[in-house]
Amino acid sequence: xxxxxxxxxxxxxxxxxxxxxxxxxxxxxxxxxxxxxxxxxxxxxxxxxxxxxxxxxxxxxxxxxxxxxxxxxxxxxxxxxxxxxxxxxxxxxxxxxxxxxxxxxxxxxxxxxxxxxxxxxxxxxxxxxxxxxxxxxxxxxxxxxxxxxxxxxxxxxxxxxxxxxxxxxxxxxxxxxxxxxxxxxxxxxxxxxxxxxxxxxxxxxxxxxxxxxxxxxxxxxxxxxxxxxxxxxxxxxxxxxxxxxxxxxxxxxxxxxxxxxxxxxxxxxxxxxxxxxxxxxxxxxxxxxxxxxxxxxxxxxxxxxxxxxxxxxxxxxxxxxxxxxxxxxxxxxxxxxxxxxxxxxx
Amino acid sequence: xxxxxxxxxxxxxxxxxxxxxxxxxxxxxxxxxxxxxxxxxxxxxxxxxxxxxxxxxxxxxxxxxxxxxxxxxxxxxxxxxxxxxxxxxxxxxxxxxxxxxxxxxxxxxxxxxxxxxxxxxxxxxxxxxxxxxxxxxxxxxxxxxxxxxxxxxxxxxxxxxxxxxxxxxxxxxxxxxxxxxxxxxxxxxxxxxxxxxxxxxxxxxxxxxxxxxxxxxxxxxxxxxxxxxxxxxxxxxxxxxxxxxxxxxxxxxxxxxxxxxxxxxxxxxxxxxxxxxxxxxxxxxxxxxxxxxxxxxxxxxxxxxxxxxxxxxxxxxxxxxxxxxxxxxxxxxxxxxxxxxxxxxx
DNA sequence: TGTTAGCACTCTCTCTCGTTGAGTGCTAAC
DNA sequence: GTTAGCACTCAACGAGAGAGAGTGCTAACA
Numbered sequence: 227x228x229x230x231x232x233x234x235x236x237x238x239x240x241x242x243x244x245x246x247x248x249x250x251x252x253x254x255x256x257x258x259x260x261x262x263x264x265x266x267x268x269x270x271x272x273x274x275x276x277x278x279x280x281x282x283x284x285x286x287x288x289x290x291x292x293x294x295x296x297x298x299x300x301x302x303x304x305x306x307x308x309x310x311x312x313x314x315x316x317x318x319x320x321x322x323x324x325x326x327x328x329x330x331x332x333x334x335x336x337x338x339x340x341x342x343x344x345x346x347x348x349x350x351x352x353x354x355x356x357x358x359x360x361x362x363x364x365x366x367x368x369x370x371x372x373x374x375x376x377x378x379x380x381x382x383x384x385x386x387x388x389x390x391x392x393x394x395x396x397x398x399x400x401x402x403x404x405x406x407x408x409x410x411x412x413x414x415x416x417x418x419x420x421x422x423x424x425x426x427x428x429x430x431x432x433x434x435x436x437x438x439x440x441x442x443x444x445x446x447x448x449x450x451x452x453x454x455x456x457x458x459x460x461x462x463x464x465x466x467x468x469x470x471x472x473x474x475x476x477x478x479x480x481x482x483x484x485x486x487x488x489x490x491x492x493x494x495x496x497x498x499x500x501x502x503x504x505x506x507x508x509x510x511x512x513x514x515x516x517x518x519x520x521x522x523x524x525x526x527x528x529x530x531x532x533x534x535x536x537x538x539x540x541x542x543x544x545x546x547x548x549x550x551x552x553x554x555x556x557x558x559x560x561x562x563x564x565x566x567x568x569x570x571x572x
Numbered sequence: 573x574x575x576x577x578x579x580x581x582x583x584x585x586x587x588x589x590x591x592x593x594x595x596x597x598x599x600x601x602x603x604x605x606x607x608x609x610x611x612x613x614x615x616x617x618x619x620x621x622x623x624x625x626x627x628x629x630x631x632x633x634x635x636x637x638x639x640x641x642x643x644x645x646x647x648x649x650x651x652x653x654x655x656x657x658x659x660x661x662x663x664x665x666x667x668x669x670x671x672x673x674x675x676x677x678x679x680x681x682x683x684x685x686x687x688x689x690x691x692x693x694x695x696x697x698x699x700x701x702x703x704x705x706x707x708x709x710x711x712x713x714x715x716x717x718x719x720x721x722x723x724x725x726x727x728x729x730x731x732x733x734x735x736x737x738x739x740x741x742x743x744x745x746x747x748x749x750x751x752x753x754x755x756x757x758x759x760x761x762x763x764x765x766x767x768x769x770x771x772x773x774x775x776x777x778x779x780x781x782x783x784x785x786x787x788x789x790x791x792x793x794x795x796x797x798x799x800x801x802x803x804x805x806x807x808x809x810x811x812x813x814x815x816x817x818x819x820x821x822x823x824x825x826x827x828x829x830x831x832x833x834x835x836x837x838x839x840x841x842x843x844x845x846x847x848x849x850x851x852x853x854x855x856x857x858x859x860x861x862x863x864x865x866x867x868x869x870x871x872x873x874x875x876x877x878x879x880x881x882x883x884x885x886x887x888x889x890x891x892x893x894x895x896x897x898x899x900x901x902x903x904x905x906x907x908x909x910x911x912x913x914x915x916x917x918x
Numbered sequence: 919t920g921t922t923a924g925c926a927c928t929c930t931c932t933c934t935c936g937t938t939g940a941g942t943g944c945t946a947a948c
Numbered sequence: 949g950t951t952a953g954c955a956c957t958c959a960a961c962g963a964g965a966g967a968g969a970g971t972g973c974t975a976a977c978a
Contacts, residue, residue, distance in 0.1 A: 266922050269921055290970065369727070465834065470827060634958065635956085922978100937963100941956105941958095946951100
C-alpha cells in the first residue's frame with residue numbers, strides 16, 4: 227500500500243485542522259470542512275485507517291479522531307519547502323522595521339531579531355550569533371582606563387566586539403599602548419580569534435620593550451580564545467508564548483520548558499550542533515532538550531560575510547504553523563545577514 | 573482594641589504557616605503546630621476573629637482558615653528588618669562565588685547577579701544597572717574599524733562601556749583619531765554622559781581641522797545621551813520560578829507575568845521609579861505591573877562608587893519568604909557594589 | 919470495485935449530587 | 949479569661965448517569 231494523491235490531500239486537511247484546533251480530527255470534520263472531492267465520511271474513514279497503518283496518523287483512543295504523527299509532519303514540511311507561502315508586504319516591512327534601527331552591539335541585534343521572529347510567529351525563538359572563535363580580526367585596540375587597567379577591544383569581520391579588561395604597567399603611556407595596538411593590528415589582521423594567542427607568543431621576542439604589556443595581552447587573548455571556543459551570543463524571544471498552547475497548560479511542563487530556555491549553556495550546545503544544512507526540523511525527543519519533548523524546532527542558518535554561520539530556531543508545539551514559520555525564517559535569515567554586514571561597514 | 577504581644581505571636585505563626593503551605597490556616601493548626609503559649613484552638617479562634625477585625629487577616633470563605641492581609645505582611649516585614657536572619661557561611665560563599673569570575677561587561681555582571689539571587693531565593697529577580705546618564709566620563713576613545721567607520725568607546729566611573737558605531741572620514745588616519753581621543757578625554761573627563769554632547773558643541777570651533785569627525789562624534793554622543801536618559805541595563809533571572817507557586821498554576825496568569833517580564837521597557841520604568849529609600853516593599857497592585865497583581869516585590873538599591881544607584885528586585889507571590897529574601901538582598905547589594913568598583917580598577 | 923448509508927459499540931467529557939472533613943461562631947461551663 | 953461542645957457552612961472529592969463524537973463493520977448501491 228502506498229500513499230496516493232487522495233490520501234495526501236486528506237492527510238494535509240487533517241494536519242491543517244489539527245494545527246489550528248489541537249483537537250483530534252474526525253472523518254466527518256474532514257468531509258465537511260475541507261474540500262477533498264466531496265467524499266463521504268465513511269470513505270474518509272477508510273482512508274484514515276490506511277493512513278494510520280502507514281504510520282502517518284495516531285489515535286489517542288478508540289473513539290477519538292486522528293492526530294498526525296511526526297512522520298506526517300515531516301512529509302508536510304517537506305511539501306511546504308517548495309511552495310512556501312510568501313509573507314505579505316506588510317508583514318515583511320514590519321519584520322525589517324524591527325531591525326533597522328542601527329544596533330550598537332551584536333547582542334542587541336540578536337535580541338531584536340529574536341523578539342521580532344517570536345512576535346511574528348507567536349512561538350519561542352532562539353537566535354545564535356556567529357561562533358566567535360572562527361571570526362577574523364580586523365582591528366585590535368588597547369584603551370587605557372586607569373593607571374593600571376586597560377580595555378581590550380577586538381573588532382572582527384562579523385561585527386563582534388569583545389571587551390576584556392586587562393592589566394597594564396604603570397609605565398605604559400597612552401602613546402605606547404596606541405603604538406602597540408597599531409602594530410598588533412598590522413601583524414595580526416586576518417587571523418581568526420583562536421589563532422591570535424599562539425601568534426602573539428611567537429611575536430613576544432620582537433616586543434621586548436613592552437614585555438609586561440604583551441604578557442598580560444597574551445593572558446587576555448588566551449582567556450578570550452578559550453571562552454570563544456564555545457561561546458556565542460544567544461538571544462531568546464517570546465519564551466512566554468509557549469504558555470498559550472494547551473500542550474503546555476500544565477505548569478510543570480511549562481516550567482521545565484522555560485528552565486531549559488534560561489540555561490543558555492544548553493541552548494548553545496544545541497545550536498552549535500545543528501549546523502548541518504540550512505534548514506533542520508527536529509520533532510519531540512530529537513530536540514534533545516529537557517522539557518521540550520512535545521515541541522518541534524525549526525532551525526535555519528544564516529551567514530555573516532559568507533562565513534561564520536549563526537542560526538535562528540523557532541520552537542513551538544509539534545503542531546506548528548510550519549508554513550508561516552518557514553516564510554518568516556526565510557526572510558529573517560536574509561535580514562540578519564545584511565544587518566551583520568552593515569554593522570561593520572556602516 | 574489594639575494588637576498585643578499574644579496577637580502578634582499568633583499572627584506570625586499564621587504568616588509563617590501560610591508562607592510555607594499556601595493553605596488558609598485554621599485555629600487548630602496554630603494551636604498544635606506552633607508554640608503560642610499552649611492555648612486551645614477556641615482561644616486562638618477568638619484572637620483570630622479580633623485580628624480579622626483589625627484588618628490583619630482575611631477569610632476566603634466562612635468555613636476556611638484565615639489568610640494574612642497585605643497589612644499583615646507589611647507588619648511582618650517591618651519586624652524582620654531589625655532581626656533579619658543571617659545567611660549561613662555556605663550560602664553567602666555560594667552567592668559570592670557566582671559573581672567573582674571577572675566579568676567582561678556590566679551586562680554579564682548583572683545577569684549573573686540576577687541568576688544568583690533567583691537561585692538563592694527561588695523567586696524571580698530583576699537587577700537594574702546604574703543609570704547611564706549620570707555616570708562620569710573617565711576616558712573616550714575612537715577605534716578605527718574600517719576606512720569609513722569607527723567604534724566609539726566610552727569608559728565611565730561605573731564601569732559601563734558604551735560602544736557605538738560612528739562614521740569617520742576617509743582622510744582621518746589612525747593617528748588623528750588617537751590624537752582626537754586623547755584631547756577629548758582630557759577636556760571631557762569628569763563630565764556626566766549627558767553633559768558631553770552639549771560641551772562638544774561648544775568645543776567645535778577649536779577643532780576646525782577635524783570638523784567632520786567632530787560632527788559625527790556630536791551626532792553619536794547626542795544619540796547616546798538621548799538613549800542614556802532612561803536606558804539602564806536590566807537583567808532578569810529565574811523567570812520560570814513563578815510557575816512553581818500554586819498562585820500561578822493558571823497558564824493565563826503565568827503568561828501575563830512572564831510577558832511583563834519580557835517587556836524590558838516596563839521594568840525599566842518601574843525600577844527607575846522606586847529609588848526612594850534603600851528598601852521598598854510593594855504588594856499586589858502597588859507593583860503597578862500587569863500580571864503581578866498577586867505578587868509582592870522587594871526592591872533594594874545598591875550604589876557604585878557611592879553614586880549611580882542601581883536596584884535589585886525580588887518578585888514572588890505575596891506569601892514570600894521575606895526573611896530569607898531580605899538577607900540575600902542585604903548580602904548581594906554589598907557584593908554588587910564591590911564588584912562594580914573592581915571592574916573598573918581591576 | 920470503489921463508495922456510501924446505517925448501526926452497534928467505545929470511550930471521554932461533563933454535569934449532578936451526595937458525602938466528607940476542615941473550620942467557624944456561639945454558648946455554657948470551668 | 950479560657951475551654952469544651954455543638955450546630956452550621958462550604959469547598960473538595962468521587963461516583964454515576966448521560967451526552968456526544970467518533971470508530972469499525974456490514975450490506976447495499978453505482
